[in-house]
Amino acid sequence: MxxxxxxxxxxxxxxxxxxxxxxxxxxxxxxxxxxxxxxxxxxxxxxxxxxxxxxxxxxxxxxxxxxxxxxxxxxxxxxxxxxxxxxxxxxxxxxxxxxxxxxxxxxxxxxxxxxxxxxxxxxxxxxxxxxxxxxxxxxxxxxxxxxxxxxxxxxxxxxxxxxxxxxxxxxxxxxxxxxxxxxxxxxxxxxxxxMGLLHTWFARQWWTTERESNFLDGGAPFYRCYTTADNKYISVAPLEPHFFKELLAHADLPAEHYDSQYQKDNWPERSQQYADIFRKKTQAEWLAIFEGSDACVAPVLDFNQVEAHPHNAARGSxxxxxxxxxxxxxxxxxxxxxxxxxxxxxxxxxxxxxxxxxxxxxxxxxxxxxxxxxx
Structure with a gap:
């Protein structure tokens, strides 16, 4: 070939x-x-x-x-x-x-x-x-x-x-x-x-020019990275409500957050709340909790770690x-x-x-x- x-x-x-x-x-x-x-x-x-x-x-x-x-x-x-x-x-x-x-x-x-x-x-x-x-x-x-x-x-x-x-x-x-x-x-x-999608959101007034106040720039508690107990990091990104629901269930976060996921006035308080929760377990412990779920959680890896990740290894990335x-x-x-x-x-x-x-x-x-x- x-x-x-x-x-x-x-x-x-x-x-x-x-x-x-x-x-x-x-x-x-x-x-x-x-x-x-x-x-x-x-x-x-x-x-x-x-x-x-x-x-x-x-x-x-x-x-x-x-x-x-x-x-x-x-x-x-x-x-x-x-x-x-x-x-x-x-x-x-x-x-x-x-x-x-x-x-x-x-x-x-x-x-x-x-x-x-x-x-x-x-x-x-x-x-x-x-x-x-x-x-x-x-x-x-x-x-x-x-x-x-x-x-x-x-x-x-x-x-x-x-x-x-x-x-x-x-x-x-x-x-x-x-x-x-x-x-x-x-x-x-x-x-x-x-940037077409961002321009769309800006035109619809779904995106502001204030940094860390939008749902893809770290402002949303459900789309950002958190520090774990062993000073490592996990990425959390369940943008869709049905994925967010899995995050709440697996992380033992308040179920009532589901109905107000996109209410921005809640985001600062919830970001701190989630940060406190994720600080209680190590990265490995959280990965075990979320394994096989659709909560959109993945470890933040450095260059020395990427090769050994099971998915990267399986695909030969x-x-x-x-x-x-x-x-x-x-x-x-x-x-x-x-x-x-x-x-x-x-x-x-x-x-x-x-x-x-x-x-x-x-x-x-x-x-x-x-x-x-x-x-």
Whole structure:
């Protein structure tokens, strides 16, 4: 069996964050992903986003290095890059040049601010993109500054996933038109696109701008985390009344709370009441109480614990490659399964082979090394 994307050829310009993850996910699903790197370095098994990729190290300021990059792009289905707007154009690898040489190319551009707008040329990071889109403000405790939700929401949710959506949609459209196009994937566009339900609730006045006062921001006693007797944590999330009823029964909480679950004026007092109750037993004791129930209770695990959780273990959600913990490929396919993860090869380690595949002779490759075109 072959993986779903086994005939797709992708060029990834080396960078950090959303683009390397996008390339990894495509490679997991069988795409041939070639990274154009700045300089060769030894293999690093901890560089998980490089798994299943090949690498060529080119000096793009050298005419020979630039020509090799252009040849690779001319043979690709997809290019992904995450530089500030204009950088690829200055290198001579912009959309106009690349699509002129390869009209079927899907040119994926990944930035935080987007290709246009007053902030397009300024630096930024996940937290900034969440901040200006309204996604950061509700996260954290009341009367305290918002809390960074790692870099999952903007970098990888609004960034990587929307870049992949754009690429796959453009590939689908190319089947009809036969033409490539440019994808402007911006985190400040992707994050709001994920907030449709919150915008709905806000429009219906079911959501306020006061932090920790809504039912998904920690304000509700039935949707938050609690400390247990052994200073561990459990997540409690029975939003639906029939699930909430199970929480009340299993935790020996007042049954009359069922009829007033969504009355906000009760929430502060009940949050304290529930916190006191959950403090009376250890995490393991609570998990035993809730085992097999629909009360929507789960342990809060750290990186050292996730692999051994029975559900994660049964599904094989995590794997180890050279003892490096990482995710198994996702999603799962019934007929064209993803490739099993392998350790990344050396940065620049495929340079000679990739140049040979382009038709370069050993003498030409040796000369490129002598002139500094290969790094």
């Amino acid at each position: 072959t993986a779903a994307l086994h005939q797709l050829k992708v060029i990834e310009m080396a960078g950090i964050g959303p683009c390397p993850l996008a390339g990894q996910l495509l490679a997991d699903l069988g795409a041939e992903v070639i990274v154009i790197d700045r300089a060769s370095t030894p293999a690093d098994p901890t560089d998980i986003n490089r798994r299943h990729k090949r690498s060529i190290a080119l000096n793009l300021k050298s005419p020979e290095g630039l020509k090799a990059a252009q040849q690779l792009i001319a043979q690709a289905d997809v290019l992904i890059e995450g530089f500030r707007p204009g950088v690829m154009e200055k290198l001579g690898l912009g959309p106009n040049e690349s699509l002129s040489a390869n009209p079927k190319l899907i040119y994926g551009r990944m930035t935080g601010w987007g290709q246009t707008g007053p902030l397009a040329q300024t630096a930024g990071h996940d937290l900034n993109y969440l901040a200006i889109t309204g996604a950061l403000h509700p996260i954290g405790a009341a009367e305290q500054p918002p809390v960074p939700p790692l870099n999952l929401a903007a970098d990888y949710g609004g960034g990587t996933m929307f870049l992949l959506l754009g690429i796959l949609a453009a590939l689908y459209e190319r089947n009809t038109s036969g033409q490539g196009q440019v994808i402007d994937a911006a985190m400040v566009d992707g994050v709001p696109a994920m 995590f794997v180890r490659v050279e003892n490096v913990l990482q995710s198994a490929p996702a999603p799962r396919f019934s007929r064209t399964p993803a490739k099993a993860p392998i350790a990344p090869t050396a940065v620049g380690g495929d340079t000679n082979l990739l140049l040979a595949e382009l038709g370069y002779s050993p003498e030409q490759i040796a000369n490129m090394r002598t002139t500094g075109a290969l790094t």
